Amino acid sequence: MEYFLELFLGGLTRGSIYALIALGYTMVYGIIQLINFAHGEIYMIGAFTALIFASVFSILGWPVAAIFIIATLAAVVYSSAYGYTIEKIAYKPLRNAPRLSPLISAIGMSLFLQNYVLLAQTSDFLPFPQLIPDFEFMEPISHIFSSAELAIVSTTIIVMLLLTFFIKFTNMGKAMRATAQDKTMALLIGINVDRVISVTFIIGSALAALGGVLIANHIGQVNFYIGFIAGIKAFTAAVLGGIGSIPGAVLGALILGWTESFATGYISSDYEDVFAFALLVLILIFRPAGLLGRSETKKV
Numbered sequence: 001m002e003y004f005l006e007l008f009l010g011g012l013t014r015g016s017i018y019a020l021i022a023l024g025y026t027m028v029y030g031i032i033q034l035i036n037f038a039h040g041e042i043y044m045i046g047a048f049t050a051l052i053f054a055s056v057f058s059i060l061g062w063p064v065a066a067i068f069i070i071a072t073l074a075a076v077v078y079s080s081a082y083g084y085t086i087e088k089i090a091y092k093p094l095r096n097a098p099r100l101s102p103l104i105s106a107i108g109m110s111l112f113l114q115n116y117v118l119l120a121q122t123s124d125f126l127p128f129p130q131l132i133p134d135f136e137f138m139e140p141i142s143h144i145f146s147s148a149e150l151a152i153v154s155t156t157i158i159v160m161l162l163l164t165f166f167i168k169f170t171n172m173g174k175a176m177r178a179t180a181q182d183k184t185m186a187l188l189i190g191i192n193v194d195r196v197i198s199v200t201f202i203i204g205s206a207l208a209a210l211g212g213v214l215i216a217n218h219i220g221q222v223n224f225y226i227g228f229i230a231g232i233k234a235f236t237a238a239v240l241g242g243i244g245s246i247p248g249a250v251l252g253a254l255i256l257g258w259t260e261s262f263a264t265g266y267i268s269s270d271y272e273d274v275f276a277f278a279l280l281v282l283i284l285i286f287r288p289a290g291l292l293g294r295s296e297t298k299k300v
Contacts, residue, residue, distance in 0.1 A: 002144065003265070005144060006144035006265075007258075007261045007262050007264075007265040007266075008258070008261070009144055009145045009149065010144075010149075010257075010261040010265075011254075011257040011258035011259070011260065011261030011262065012153055012254070012257065012258070013149045013152050013153060013218075013257070014256075014257035014258075014260055014261060015237075015253045015254035015255070015256060015257025015258060016152050016153045016155075016156035016157075016253070016254075016257070017152060017156075017211050017214065017215050017230070017253075017257075018230075018233055018234045018237045018252075018253035018256055018257055019156055019160070019237070019249060019250045019253035019254065020155075020156055020159065020207045020208065020210055020211035020214075021039065021040065021043050021207070021208050021211050021230055021231065021233075021234030022234040022235070022237040022238040022241075022249040022250075022252065022253050023163065023204060023207050023246060023249050023250075024036070024039045024042070024083075024203075024204025024205065024207055024208050024234075025039055025204075025234060025235050025238040025243065025249070026238045026241075026243050026244055026245060026246060026248065026249040027176075027200050027203065027204050027246070028200055028201065028204055029238070029243045029244050030180045030243075030244035030245070030246075031176065031179055031180050031196065031197055031200045032091070032095070032183075032197060033099070034091060034102050034103070034106065035103060035106065035235070035243075036086075036091075036106050036201075036204075037103075037106040037107050037109075037110045037231070037235075038086055038090070038106055038109040038110040038113060039204065039205075039208060039231055039234070039235075040110065040208075040227035040228055040229075040230055040231015040232070040234070040235075041109075041110050041113035041114055041117075041227040041228075041231070042079050042082055042083055042086075042113075042204075042205045042208045042209065042212075042227070043079075043208040043209065043211055043212040043226070043227045043230055043231065043234075044113075044114075044117065044212060044222070044224060044225075044226050044227030044230075045078070045079050045082055045113065045117065045209070045212070045227075046075040046076070046078070046079040046205075046208060046209025046210070046211070046212035046213055047075070047128070047209075047212035047213060047215070047216040047222045047226065048117060048121060048222055048224075049071075049074055049075040049078045049079065049209070050071040050072060050074065050075040050128075050209075050212070050213040050216060051071075051126060051128055051129075051216065051222055053067075053070055053071040053074045053075070054067050054068075054071040054128070054129050054131060055129070057070060057071070058129060064130075064131055064133065067129075067131060068131035068132065068217075071131065071213065072210065072213050075209040075210070075212065075213050076206045076209045076210060078209070079205045079206065079208060079209030079212075080202045080203075080205045080206045080209070082113075082205060083201040083202055083204060083205025083206075083208075084198055084201055084202050084205070086109055086201070087197065087198060087201040088198075090102075090105045090106065090108070090109045091105065091106070092194075092197075110228075110231075113227075114224055114225070114227070114228065117224040118224045121224060122224075123223070123224065124223070125221040125222070125223045126221060126222050126223070127220060127221055128216040128217060128219075128220050128221055128222050129217075130148075130217065130220065131217050132147055132148045132151050132217055133147065134146060134147050134148075135147050146218075148214070148217055148218040149218065151214060151217075152214045152215070152218060155210065155214060159207060159210070160250060163203075163207075163246065164246070166203075167246065172196070172199055175191045175192075175196050176196050176199070176200060178191055179191060179193050179196045179197070180244070211230075212226075212227075215230070233256065233276060234253070236252075236256060236276060236277065236279075236280045237249060237252040237253035237255075237256045238252060238253075238290075239252070239280060239283070239284070239290055240252030240255060240256060240279065240280060240283050240290055240291065241253070241255075241290050241291050241292055242289055242290025242291055242292040243290060245290070245292045247292055248290055248291060248292035251291060251292060252290065252291065255279070255291075256276055256279065259275055259276060259279050260272050260275060260276050263275035
């Protein structure tokens with residue numbers, strides 16, 4: 001039973017990280033029907049930004065709690081600026097182009113950011129300082145759930161609640177929902193669609209950066225390539241839940257996290273990715289719109 005609980009909590013932690021990244025994919029797709037393949041690199045840049053700030057303030061001898069807050073805020077702000085800039089440079093000029101053009105632009109931007117960080121940093125894994133101190137839980141949880149994992153799960157829950165409130169009850173959230181339903185009609189009723197799209201990229205990038213900081217603190221290292229794998233997994237989670245659906249992204253992320261965790265624990269860690277992508281294939285075959293997505297019929 002303890003082993004099952006360990007795998008369950010491990011899957012919950014994985015799923016929480018995937019959810020933070022998958023939200024960016026699904027929000028952008030819901031607004032402009034674009035799969036932003038550069039989103040995983042934003043996650044990676046967030047982790048590197050936090051590493052740089054944490055290293056500098058550690059040398060200055062600042063308290064760990066203050067370093068964690070400053071490094072996280074810096075990562076969120078810096079990555080949000082990247083997300084905003086990428087949208088203006090790589091996607092906005094192609095807004096009326098055939099759908100394949102922005103897709104290719106997204107892949108190109110992903111490769112550009114990977115190589116940019118590779119040249120600016122190194123291809124080696126760099127150690128990331130522990131910014132969330134360990135503390136003991138009551139037995140038997142103390143053996144299977146760390147304070148870093150608790151921070152990941154609790155942060156994801158808080159972010160989900162805040163994002164739900166933002167989407168449902170703020171003017172910008174209502175504008176985002178209107179734009180997602182019909183951009184032309186949103187323009188006609190006076191919604192600044194360009195501003196809505198920019199805010200969507202900023203929010204998605206901020207969430208990805210938050211995930212990058214938390215997972216870097218948890219595993220204790222960063223590398224220029226971490227965004228690719230995490231981005232593919234988060235994209236899988238978004239498709240699994242129904243891309244374009246925020247609750248679907250969270251549900252898909254949790255299912256993917258638990259699938260990987262239990263498959264790794266009960267079968268073999270060698271097949272972790274196999275089970276994840278096999279799950280994606282099954283969903284695409286039997287429910288192409290995802291678990292919470294809606295099928296659309298287009299007349300030709």
